[in-house]
Amino acid sequence: MRSVIDILDLSVEEIDELIATACDMIANPKKYSELCRGKKIATLFFEPSTRTRLSFESAMYELGGNVIGFSDAKNTSISKGETVADTARMISCYADIIAMRHPLEGAPLVASLNASIPVINAGDGGHAHPTQTLADLLTIYREKGRFNNLTVGFCGDLKYGRPVHSLIHALSRYMGIKIVLIAPDELVLPDYIKKEVIEKHGIPYVETDCLEDVLPELDILYMTRVQGERFDDQAEYERLKDCYVLNAEKLKMAKSDMSILHPLPRVDEINVDVDDDPRACYFKQAANGKQMRKALILKLLAEAENNKKEMREAFVPMEECCCNNMRCITKTERGLKPAAVQTENGLRCAYCESELK
Numbered sequence: 567m568r569s570v571i572d573i574l575d576l577s578v579e580e581i582d583e584l585i586a587t588a589c590d591m592i593a594n595p596k597k598y599s600e601l602c603r604g605k606k607i608a609t610l611f612f613e614p615s616t617r618t619r620l621s622f623e624s625a626m627y628e629l630g631g632n633v634i635g636f637s638d639a640k641n642t643s644i645s646k647g648e649t650v651a652d653t654a655r656m657i658s659c660y661a662d663i664i665a666m667r668h669p670l671e672g673a674p675l676v677a678s679l680n681a682s683i684p685v686i687n688a689g690d691g692g693h694a695h696p697t698q699t700l701a702d703l704l705t706i707y708r709e710k711g712r713f714n715n716l717t718v719g720f721c722g723d724l725k726y727g728r729p730v731h732s733l734i735h736a737l738s739r740y741m742g743i744k745i746v747l748i749a750p751d752e753l754v755l756p757d758y759i760k761k762e763v764i765e766k767h768g769i770p771y772v773e774t775d776c777l778e779d780v781l782p783e784l785d786i787l788y789m790t791r792v793q794g795e796r797f798d799d800q801a802e803y804e805r806l807k808d809c810y811v812l813n814a815e816k817l818k819m820a821k822s823d824m825s826i827l828h829p830l831p832r833v834d835e836i837n838v839d840v841d842d843d844p845r846a847c848y849f850k851q852a853a854n855g856k857q858m859r860k861a862l863i864l865k866l867l868a869e870a871e872n873n874k875k876e877m878r879e880a881f882v883p884m885e886e887c888c889c890n891n892m893r894c895i896t897k898t899e900r901g902l903k904p905a906a907v908q909t910e911n912g913l914r915c916a917y918c919e920s921e922l923k
């Protein structure tokens with residue numbers, strides 16, 4: 567069963583198709599208003615969300631379908647110890663497609679391996695957020711009209727910011743991309759993304775901790791929130807949370823047509839005095855997310871009807887789990903078979919992509 571766990575589960579051509587569908591939906595919403603009649607999406611949110619959950623639900627209603635699910639796992643049998651795998655099997659009896667957010671990295675992948683309906687990763691820990699990337703790509707397309715030849719700055723929490731990880735994967739497939747990584751030492755991009763995505767694709771990149779130094783050269787500035795919920799040490803979060811604040815004064819240094827993106831929610835990293843600047847795209851970006859989620863739901867349900875199957879990257883089975891990432895689903899899921907994926911830099915956990923030592 568075809569699921570979308572990682573943005574690379576979709577080819578560049580499929581992303582182009584989703585963008586074309588989303589643009590047509592914006593122009594002709596009525597044409598799509600009955601296409602999911604009789605279908606149900608289950609939104610399984612084990613972590614807080616405003617945009618992702620409500621846009622999935624709104625998307626399904628606008629397609630004529632229905633919604634079941636939960637926004638707080640406390641009221642589900644997960645609280646009695648049910649595994650992610652069993653939950654996914656059960657929900658397959660009640661719905662046609664699942665959107666799952668989970669704090670543990672790899673949990674939506676485990677769900678997809680056990681469900682008999684498509685599973686969409688709606689964000690897993692600090693790992694990946696592919697439908698946020700679809701929202702980002704539609705926004706870039708509508709603002710810039712292209713994905714090639716762009717200098718893109720990522721600013722803030724590049725360590726735990728899952729939208730950053732997924733968007734870098736997506737951009738690595740286009741030509742003429744230059745990446746600027748702006749973060750304090752404590753929040754730099756994970757090494758595996760630098761080595762296996764940016765460097766592997768020969769993408770020119772620079773790293774800096776100073777936003778002002780690089781602001782004038784950017785076509786896109788992707789601001790991010792420092793993810794307090796992923797820190798073990800709250801004092802460290804307090805020290806880092808305001809490391810970058812974009813305001814109207816600083817924006818004077820930027821190109822007149824630079825686009826400012828942010829997956830939201832924002833805290834203080836974009837001052838409200840930026841909101842009325844024509845370069846601020848973050849609220850449009852959230853609206854674009856609903857259109858891309860509509861297009862994705864339609865695509866996956868159509869493929870499920872046609873019983874189209876896709877193979878995932880081959881897993882290397884392991885005798886015992888040696889993933890050291892405490893936020894990985896392997897730390898809690900009973901009965902989960904340990905597995906790795908082979909990369910040119912060694913083995914990585916099949917579920918959360920951490921390097922296995």
Ligand code: CP
Pocket residue numbers: 614615616617618619689698829830831
């Ligand atoms: N961008 C995003 O994922 O927002 P929510 O956490 O509100 O879903």
